Amino acid sequence: MLLYSVIILAVAVFFCAATVFFCLRYLRRAFDALDGVLDRLLTREAGLPAEITKENRISKLVHKANRVLDAYVTEAAQVSTEKETIQGFISDLSHQMKTPLSGITMNAELLLGNDADDLTAEERSEFLRGIAADAAGLQWLMEGLIKMSRLEVNAIQLVPVCAPLKPTITDAIGSILAAASAKNISISVDAFDDLYVKHDKRWMQEAIVNILENAVKYSAAHSRQSHAGGKITLSVTTLPSYTKLTITDNGAGIPRGEWAKIFKRFYRGDNAADVAGAGLGLYLATVILEKQNGYIMVDSVVGEFTAFSLFLQNC
Amino acid sequence: MSILIARDLTKYYGVSPNQVKALDGVSIAIEAREFVTVVGQSGSGKSTLLHMLGGLDVPTAGEVVIDGHEISGMSEEALTIFRRRNVGFVFQSFNLVPILNVYENIVLPIELDGSTVDTKFVEEILGTLGLAEKRYAMPNQLSGGQQQRVAIARALASKPSIVLADEPTGNLDTKTGQDVLGALKMTAKQFKQTIVMITHNEHIAQLADRVIHIQDGRVKSGGTQ
Numbered sequence: 001m002l003l004y005s006v007i008i009l010a011v012a013v014f015f016c017a018a019t020v021f022f023c024l025r026y027l028r029r030a031f032d033a034l035d036g037v038l039d040r041l042l043t044r045e046a047g048l049p050a051e052i053t054k055e056n057r058i059s060k061l062v063h064k065a066n067r068v069l070d071a072y073v074t075e076a077a078q079v080s081t082e083k084e085t086i087q088g089f090i091s092d093l094s095h096q097m098k099t100p101l102s103g104i105t106m107n108a109e110l111l112l113g114n115d116a117d118d119l120t121a122e123e124r125s126e127f128l129r130g131i132a133a134d135a136a137g138l139q140w141l142m143e144g145l146i147k148m149s150r151l152e153v154n155a156i157q158l159v160p161v162c163a164p165l166k167p168t169i170t171d172a173i174g175s176i177l178a179a180a181s182a183k184n185i186s187i188s189v190d191a192f193d194d195l196y197v198k199h200d201k202r203w204m205q206e207a208i209v210n211i212l213e214n215a216v217k218y219s220a221a222h223s224r225q226s227h228a229g230g231k232i233t234l235s236v237t238t239l240p241s242y243t244k245l246t247i248t249d250n251g252a253g254i255p256r257g258e259w260a261k262i263f264k265r266f267y268r269g270d271n272a273a274d275v276a277g278a279g280l281g282l283y284l285a286t287v288i289l290e291k292q293n294g295y296i297m298v299d300s301v302v303g304e305f306t307a308f309s310l311f312l313q314n315c
Numbered sequence: 316m317s318i319l320i321a322r323d324l325t326k327y328y329g330v331s332p333n334q335v336k337a338l339d340g341v342s343i344a345i346e347a348r349e350f351v352t353v354v355g356q357s358g359s360g361k362s363t364l365l366h367m368l369g370g371l372d373v374p375t376a377g378e379v380v381i382d383g384h385e386i387s388g389m390s391e392e393a394l395t396i397f398r399r400r401n402v403g404f405v406f407q408s409f410n411l412v413p414i415l416n417v418y419e420n421i422v423l424p425i426e427l428d429g430s431t432v433d434t435k436f437v438e439e440i441l442g443t444l445g446l447a448e449k450r451y452a453m454p455n456q457l458s459g460g461q462q463q464r465v466a467i468a469r470a471l472a473s474k475p476s477i478v479l480a481d482e483p484t485g486n487l488d489t490k491t492g493q494d495v496l497g498a499l500k501m502t503a504k505q506f507k508q509t510i511v512m513i514t515h516n517e518h519i520a521q522l523a524d525r526v527i528h529i530q531d532g533r534v535k536s537g538g539t540q
Contacts, residue, residue, distance in 0.1 A: 052400070053393035062432060063400050067474065070382060071507075073316045074347035226465070236534055239494045240460050259521040290504065293443075295497050299518060311497050 008288040100134035162315035166194040172208035185230030192236040207288040210281040215249035253302035319345040332466035339532035352520040355529035402469030403478040406486035409456040460491040482513040
């Protein structure tokens with residue numbers, strides 16, 4: 001009896017010991033593998049292809065570690081791309097500021113120069129108007145830059161809330177009406193039932209105004225050539241989860257090849273050379289829409305129309 | 316960093332003289348977190364290209380490198396596992412499992428991999444795609460647009476290296492298609508996901524950071540950044 005007990009006990013102890021031994025060995029191997037993965041992360045080495053396609057936990061870990069490494073490398077690359085963009089931006093910006101600044105300098109020199117006494121009252125006010133216009137241009141550029149930088153560093157938090165869309169649209173139109181009628185451009189809104197859409201009223205208004213400003217600018221350029229007057233139409237369509245606001249003008253149009261480019265920062269179309277602007281308006285509108293979980297699209301036929309569609313989430 | 320590279324991809328069907336060159340030396344590179352559209356007429360080879368990129372079909376010649384790993388050298392089994400972990404697919408025909416509900420469909424690829432579901436992440440995706448209230452619905456109780464949103468959620472849930480979308484709006488009317496596209500673009504941005512989308516529609520293509528044009532099995536423009 002005693003003998004049996006001793007044998008059973010010995011067998012039990014043996015199995016326990018074996019279990020503990022294998023468990024420890026498994027753990028040690030797992031930790032070693034984990035250690036290897038972390039080493040690779042630290043030294044940023046490329047992965048071992050064989051390891052990531054096995055049906056076991058270590059393989060899954062290696063796979064995830066690779067993804068972490070990817071994210072790290074990508075972000076580092078993005079920082080350097082961003083650096084290049086900023087360098088390009090500074091050179092663009094100095095170019096943008098040069099023209100109005102030299103205009104101001106030239107007009108001021110004329111007003112203050114030796115022949116200033118001979119100037120007629122009419123000439124004086126013309127030079128002064130020139131200074132005012134250039135200063136206004138600089139002011140506009142400055143405001144755009146400030147908005148852009150604040151949006152980009154998230155200094156401004158857009159708060160999209162469920163709010164009626166109609167007042168946002170009418171207020172935006174209100175602020176562009178004077179500029180439009182000065183160029184004999186009519187603005188009309190297709191009738192729609194007012195509805196609640198997730199948006200930040202103040203910023204959405206800004207985005208709409210940016211699009212309308214473009215429409216006014218480029219419609220004017222077009223209507224000089226043709227006898228038809230400028231016309232801007234706004235319409236609202238409801239989709240299953242988005243509401244679409246479309247702003248259509250009968251201006252110069254945008255060639256298909258440029259559709260994807262015009263939303264980029266500081267992009268200026270080939271046919272925009274003779275129209276004042278910095279390539280900020282559409283970019284700002286894009287950022288504003290994105291910050292409200294919306295998006296923006298363009299459709300156009302050169303010489304016929306341009307339609308920008310702004311998509312906002314339904315409530 | 317290029318997350319996906321195709322070098323000299325070639326796919327021939329049949330034998331000469333009746334040989335069809337679906338792909339004829341296509342080289343492209345997709346950068347991490349890029350949203351790229353591949354545009355071409357039907358028959359241009361764009362769907363064939365997507366199948367090669369996702370390891371669903373084997374090229375006649377050339378190689379595909381996803382996240383630093385050459386997939387053409389992998390065994391069938393290794394490729395299956397690799398694809399499950401690294402590639403998310405969104406097809407024209409949704410391809411949801413009819414007997415599973417929305418949530419189960421979304422986490423299916425993760426569970427197939429035997430991994431633990433990152434429930435917080437899945438909840439976030441559900442919320443972003445407006446599916447939070449539909450989580451227990453069955454696919455046949457959803458509209459086409461909603462089904463495609465579920466397919467997008469499923470592609471994102473396993474945090475793949477890349478999402479490949481083949482005409483995701485092809486089976487939807489214009490309005491719904493517009494809606495689904497918005498969702499795709501928004502989620503790509505929010506979840507920092509790299510996406511390659513195939514389409515024949517230039518209007519849709521503009522939503523991308525870059526457009527690659529394919530014609531007669533060759534890259535016409537936009538192959539690299």
